[in-house]
Amino acid sequence: MPNTEAHRIREVRVTPVAFADLPLLNTVGVHEPFALRAIVELVTDSGLTGLGETYGDAGHLDRLRLAAAGLDGVDVWHVQEIARRIRVALAADTGTGGHGMSGMVTGSRTADRVLSPFEVACLDIQGKAIGRPVSDLLGGAVRDRVDYSAYLFYKWAGHPGFEDDAWGAALDPGQLVAQAERMIGEFGFSAIKLKGGVFAPDAEVEAILELRKAFPDHPLRIDPNGAWSVETSIRVGRELDGVLEYLEDPTTGIEGMAAVAREVSMPLATNMCVVAFDQVKPAVAADAVQVILSDHHFWGGLDRSRSLARICDTFGMGLSMHSNSHLGISLAAMTHLAAATPNLSYACDTHWPWKDPADDVIVPGALAFEGGSVAVPTAPGLGVELDRDALARMHEQYLSCGIRERDDTGYFRRFEPGFDPAAPRW
Ligand SMILES: O=C([O-])C(=O)C[C@H](O)[C@@H](O)C(=O)[O-]
Ligand SMILES: [Mg+2]
Incomplete structure (x- = not known):
């Protein structure tokens, strides 16, 4: 029997997490001791859960939460409707910062960055619903x-x-x-x-x-x-x-x-x-x-x-x-x-x-x-399956690490105050 059931979003959880990172150098500075990510969970009325992962910077988290608030009741097969609702939710948002890419991917589209983890989570649920891998x-x-x-x-x-x-x-x-x-x-x-x-x-x-x-x-x-x-x-x-x-x-x-x-x-x-x-x-x-x-x-x-x-x-x-x-x-x-x-x-x-x-x-x-x-x-x-204990531990790590925005330049300047990353450097 084909599985024709709708799987409507009933709950959305957005959890910021932090994990230890090493002092990796790039042209705008150096990685801070912790990298940030956000874990998105969609829960449907049919009891399925889907996972997505994205940047964990404060501005992006605000936008994820704004988007999440508008998704109640949408069937996870209707990603276009999710994209539309996200565009509506973000209509007043013009921010390009807070996306976790430290000034290196400045022209990407805010609505696309916000949609991404929700789309991935929808595909995760779709696959679970019909018993097939996302590929x-x-x-x-x-x-x-x-x-x-x-x-x-x-x-x-x-x-x-x-x-x-x-x-x-x-x-x-x-x-x-x-x-x-x-x-x-x-x-x-x-x-x-x-x-x-x-x-x-x-x-x-x-x-x-x-x-x-x-x-x-x-x-x-x-x-x-x-x-x-x-x-x-x-x-x-x-x-x-x-x-x-x-x-x-x-x-x-x-x-x-x-x-x-x-x-x-x-x-x-x-x-x-x-x-x-x-x-x-x-x-x-x-x-x-x-x-x-x-x-x-x-x-x-x-x-x-x-x-x-x-x-x-x-x-x-x-x-x-x-x-x-x-x-x-x-x-x-x-x-x-x-x-x-x-x-x-x-x-x-x-x-x-x-x-x-x-x-x-x-x-x-x-x-x-x-x-x-x-x-x-x-x-x-x-x-892949969410490890709830690990999620909780890494969320605690986020709360205690004190980092809320990726800032490779600011961190580098603590050690080389005159550092100027403006391109071209050479
Ligand atoms: O290919 C790239 O441009 C990157 O991987 C960007 C990253 O932000 C990288 O530079 C990093 O992690 O420092
Ligand atoms: Mg590159």
């Missing part, structure tokens, strides 16, 4: 494992005033190679991304060349988050000719990226100048980017991310996947999405290795890295 709701998995990349960061040895962490310092090419060896040894990743924009470009080029020597067969990427001028980007792009699989956001803006793309051989990738659908047309017209990094957290969920994938396919652009510090619900959602997106041909980003495995809100065991990839869950829905 099936997205057209079916075309691969049973999803590849992720080793996401290297320059980092301090530990948070100032605390003991060194287990990863130690990575402030020069030798230390970065050691970081890569350890990460690849533990997780088996077959591609490497370096978060750049931290040191002068020559030092970062040297680091990439050392990584190339140490890992001759691993595709390499560097992402300075727009820290370089057009001229610097062209120079670095030429120096790394034949070394990178793509160069991610060397400079800011569609015009700047187009000027670089005309002069370098490798594809340019972005999660900064194309972060919403209305930015695709001008980027295509200018041939500014050849790879878009999707991210369901700001593109409006899994279904919209698949629309982005089709657009990339139509215009002959590549597709990869961006990440921020995240927990297991997001990893499950990313894995279902990547599995059901045929043209997602690059290993996806993940911050997963930077988190303590014990710090999560899901019951352990559903997701595991092997050979750099994660098996696509086959249980109904997302295939």
